[in-house]
Amino acid sequence: MEWWLELLRRHWNYxxxxxxNWLHRTRSPIDRCSLVSEPIGEIPEPVSYYTQQAALKETKRLFPEYKKIYAETQQVNLQxxxxxxxxxxxxxxxxxxxxxxxxKKTGELRSFVFPRVNSSKAGAHLIDGVLKLSRIGSMPVIMHRPLPRGFTLKQCTIVRKADGWYCCLSMKDDTVPEILPIDSVKTAVGIDVGLEKFLTTSDGEAVSIPKFxxxxxDKLAQAQKVMSRRVKGSKNWKKAKHKVxxxxxxxxxxxxxxxYQVAHWLCNKYDLIAHEDLNIKGLARSKLAKSIHDAAWGAFLEILQAVAVKRGLLVQEVNPRGTSIECFNCGSRVEKSLSERVHCCLCCQVKIDRDWNSGINILNRGLMAVGLPLNGCGKSIQDIEEQQVSYVSLRSPHHNL
Incomplete structure (x- = not known):
């Protein structure tokens, strides 16, 4: 399998x-001749997926080792x-x-695909916990969960990770859950993600940020320091790199x-979840880049969307502009710096947590986007002022390093 990855990497680069090469030889600026900066020679034929796929026969004739790779796997690599x-x-x-x-450098290509599984002409067969790959052989696999009934196996991806080899199976299920109708929404929430708290809901609940x-x-720095002192390319360097x-x-x-724990917790409680449509790439270029990457808001929102779709729930994106500045009660703008964590409105005398105020504004915008009446967080202003943000303890994974 490692040899397959190396051959596919070379074919990718070629x-x-x-x-x-085709792009450089055929493009030409409008206001000058391309002979100034482009190589002189015969203009090559257009290169596409179909021309490169047709050239696989010539590749196997010139390099016989490519005959040992399953044909559809090479085609998927070109796709x-x-x-x-x-x-x-x-x-x-x-x-x-x-x-x-x-x-791709050596080792950068980490996966290859068998596009068909358990069919007559498939390259991968999974039967009774034994995976049989064409031109590789049979091997037992550890199933992290049983295959659900009624699903059709469509694709098998072999992935190499730092701790071993994995087989990722793509399945098809025709029973797609129906999205919950807007009129059937009973509970809704707005979430405000942050760096002091991972998220704060419009109900005044917050989830602590783990900061993995x-x-x-310190442990990563120590391991990277050991790797930097080894001779690059040596066996000891490879061992240190593997530890990192x-x-x-x-x-x-x-x-x-x-x-996943936070996403399931939200989907268990609410039918509609509203969140900000953040420009995470832009925020990650600021001084808070390390903390933003550590929180991984983008990955969390993708997981939240996937969990909600499987359950037939609604996830609504809203415009993030002004959610932390506007007062949820009177709508006036209260300018404040990032270090000010309390929202104090001089017009209506409301004083609550800054993230909680943002969560309520996000909820109201989400309700407006789907056409539901505004109900804030379902609490009176007096209750909001008296209640403090409560932290929710989730079952944390074993992350002791």
Missing amino acids: ALGQRL RLNKAWDRWRKPDASGKRGGRPRF YRKAQ ALLHLHLTRCRKEFH
Whole structure:
């Protein structure tokens, strides 16, 4: 499997070089001749997924080792490159484009795909806990949960991680849950994500931020220091690098488990969840970049959306502008710096937690977006002023490093 990854990596780089060479030789500025900066030579034929797929026969003739790789796996490798190329060359509906596809160094390609499972001409078969891969062989697998009934296995992805090899199965289920009708929404909440508290709801409940990366910085620094003192490329350097990769993998899994716990906690209590449509990439370029990456708001919101869809619940994005400045009671603007954590309105004399005020504003905007009447957080102003933000304790994963 490691040899497959290395061969597919080389083929990725060759196919990407073909595309870039065609682009450089065929593009020409409008106001000057391309001979100034572009190479002289015969203009190559257009390069696409279909031309590169047709060239696989010639690749196998020149390099016989590629005959040992399952044919559909090589085709999927080219399909991945084609998707990355299209994201770079073709803007989406909003006019944004992805970054240029990169050449992959040794070890950077970590997965390959069998596009069909358990069919007559499939390259992967999973039967009774034994995975049989075409031209690789059979091997027992540890199932982290039983396969649900009624699902059809569609795709098998073999992934290499720091602690071993994994098989990711994609399944298809025709019984898609119906989205809850707007008229049937009984409970709604607005959530305000932050760095002092991971999130604060419009009901006055807050979830503490775990700070997985901050707590593991010393141990990571020690492991990285050991790796930097080794001769690059030596066996001891590879062992030290593997320890650093294991630490990062453990942090990622702890953070992901925490996100799933918070998402399920919200979906168990509410039918409609409103959150801010944040520009997380822009915020991550500020001085708070390390804390923002540690909280991983974007990953959490994606998980929240996925959990809500599976349950048929509603998740609504709202405009984040002014949610922490506007007063939820009278609507007046109360300018305050980021260090001020209490919202004090001079017009209506309301004094509550800053994040709680934002959560109520987010809820009201979410209700307006779906066409429901505003009900704030369901509490009177006197109750809000008297009650303090209460922290919710969730079952934390084993993240001791």
